[in-house]
Amino acid sequence: MHRAQLESFRKRLAEAQNVVVLTGAGVSAESGIPTFRGAGGLWRRYAATDLATPQAWQRDAGLVWEFYNYRRTLMGDKAPNPAHKALAGLEQRWTAAGRRFDLVTQNIDDLHFAAGSQAVLRLHGSLWLVRCLACGEVEENRQVPITSAYEGSGSPDIDAPQRRFSEADLPHCSCGGILRPHVVWFGEGLDARILRAAQRAVEACSLLLVVGTSAVVYPAAAVIPLARQHGACIAEVNLETTPATGLVDYHFAGRAGEVLPEMLAGLP
Ligand SMILES: [Zn+2]
The missing domain is CATH 3.30.1600.10 (SIR2/SIRT2 'Small Domain')
Structure with missing residues (x-):
């Protein structure tokens, strides 16, 4: 991980009043799901x-x-891994400071809840x-x-x-x-209430963190352009580059369970 990139991301995160995190299968893979x-x-x-x-x-x-x-x-x-725990810790810190935090997940395993996350929107x-x-x-x-x-x-x-x-x-x-x-099965629509809540959160966020998803499938695919349209800073954590990598401000390559704790530690 480039030190300068990491420092720059931490600075943007520390300034962010509203944070939204979007997670996918990559977060749970390290828990063996x-x-x-x-x-x-x-x-x-x-x-x-x-x-x-x-x-x-x-x-x-x-x-x-x-x-x-x-x-x-x-x-x-199966238990939450360090990525789930790092995100739960970030939420705790943000809400304690009176800031807004929302976690939108494509995962159906509820490991975010098991790690202590509270504001979780389960798209699927x-x-x-x-x-x-x-x-x-x-x-x-x-x-x-x-x-x-x-x-x-x-x-x-x-x-x-x-x-x-x-x-x-x-x-x-x-x-x-x-x-x-x-x-939500293949070919079925998402819960309109949850989708709307996720959209509102993304529209209002100042920083979007996308973890462990290539975000090529709707609605995740729409999240990055929506955040971009509303002027949010966007960071991505994934093993590989994704179709969204060209649209984000920061791309951190690696396993979420290793990269996230490092990204979120030592915030100024
Ligand atoms: Zn009944």
Whole structure:
């Protein structure tokens, strides 16, 4: 990391009254959270794009829950890493000073909350929220297995026996409706309220920090131009350069868990 660049960034950050952080999969990768996207991201013979869709749910809701139940199981021993902790520390410091701080994340693992972050807007929902298809109620649900029928299921092995789940095996709301993961699937729109809140925060921010996301997919892709349009200083932390790198003021290359603590330490 270039010392001069680092000093310059810290100075801009120290002056920033409103900070927005946008995070993606790169932040959680160091906690061992698989994304099931891209090469090697298969569960049995399925890519996430085959399972995290309304079509897959229509075809076989039991299989979709088996996949999410497996993802919940994987979270069991996962903990926030130094990147999550550095961001939680930044929020604490900023809000204690009466400044504004918002964290917008594309991740569904809730590790930002586990690290102590409070102002978190979850663009893509959460592995730990369920939504009733009948009454629309969204609630936290940390049951693993999601119902007793899923005990011992979910092996990612391609030869795993295909179990069939009946409607009675699925999780149900107290109203009797079926519960689905409260996660935004491919082809679904985002929660308009959360999207609007994220837009307002970005429009008002004086510094935007983009961490662990290439921001090529909407709405993340719109965040950098929006911040730019409103005159914010923009910094990016990523393993590689991204399509957004040309638009940012600072690009810090490396793992978020190593780079962020260094960037955020020793603020003037
Ligand atoms: Zn219900």
